[in-house]
Amino acid sequence: MTTDSETAAELGALRSLGTQVDLIALDAQAVRASIEVVSRLTAADLSKPTPCAGWTLHGLLAHMITQHYGFAAASRGEGDLSLWRLRPLGADPVADYRAAAEHVLASFAEDGVLDRTFPLPEFTRAFEFSGAEAVSFHFVDYVVHSWDVARTLGRTVHFDDDLLTAALSVAEIVPGGPARVAPGAAFGPVITWSGDSTLDEILAILGRSPSWPE
Numbered sequence: 001m002t003t004d005s006e007t008a009a010e011l012g013a014l015r016s017l018g019t020q021v022d023l024i025a026l027d028a029q030a031v032r033a034s035i036e037v038v039s040r041l042t043a044a045d046l047s048k049p050t051p052c053a054g055w056t057l058h059g060l061l062a063h064m065i066t067q068h069y070g071f072a073a074a075s076r077g078e079g080d081l082s083l084w085r086l087r088p089l090g091a092d093p094v095a096d097y098r099a100a101a102e103h104v105l106a107s108f109a110e111d112g113v114l115d116r117t118f119p120l121p122e123f124t125r126a127f128e129f130s131g132a133e134a135v136s137f138h139f140v141d142y143v144v145h146s147w148d149v150a151r152t153l154g155r156t157v158h159f160d161d162d163l164l165t166a167a168l169s170v171a172e173i174v175p176g177g178p179a180r181v182a183p184g185a186a187f188g189p190v191i192t193w194s195g196d197s198t199l200d201e202i203l204a205i206l207g208r209s210p211s212w213p214e
Contacts, residue, residue: 061097139166
C-alpha cells in the first residue's frame with residue numbers, strides 16, 4: 001500500500017521533473033506520434049485485441065479520446081467527473097481521434113498551464129494536481145498508448161532518446177504493488193524484462209510485455 005508520505009514524494013519528483021524538461025513539448029511529441037499511428041487503422045482493425053488487457057482497439061481508442069478531453073477540461077480547472085465519461089466512436093474514428101488530440105494539444109499549449117492546478121476526479125477527489133504532475137501523467141500515457149496502437153496494427157513507433165529518458169523517469173515514479181491489480185488500474189504489475197531498449201523498459205515497468213502478443 002502506498003503511504004501518504006510516499007505519494008507526496010512521488011508527486012514531488014514529478015514537479016521537479018517539470019523544471020528540468022519541457023513537459024509540454026514532450027507531451028506534444030507523444031500525442032503527435034499517437035495521431036500518426038492511429039491514422040493507419042481501418043474499420044477492420046477496431047475489433048483487434050490490444051496490449052491493454054481486456055480491450056479491443058475500439059475500446060482503447062475510445063479511452064484515449066476520452067482522456068484527451070478529460071485532461072483538457074482539467075487544464076481549465078473543470079472537475080466534473082462526467083467529463084471523463086467514455087465517449088463513443090463516431091463514423092470516422094480516425095477523425096474523432098485527431099480532433100481530440102488536437103484539442104488537448106491546444107489546451108496544454110496555453111500560457112501558464114504548468115502553473116495551474118488540475119482536478120483529476122477519475123484519479124482522486126482528495127486533492128488536485130499541479131500542472132507538471134498532470135501533464136506528466138498524460139505524457140507517459142501517450143508514449144505507452146502510441147506503442148499499444150502501433151503494436152496492435154503490427155507497426156512500430158519511434159521516439160527520440162530525450163523523450164524516452166523523461167518518460168522513463170515518470171514511469172519509475174508510478175506506484176507499484178497492489179494498486180496495479182485494483183479494478184480500473186491504469187497500469188498492470190511490473191513485468192520482468194531485460195535488454196537495452198528504453199522504450200521496452202518503460203513498457204515493462206508499466207505492465208506491458210514488450211514482446212506482446214507472445
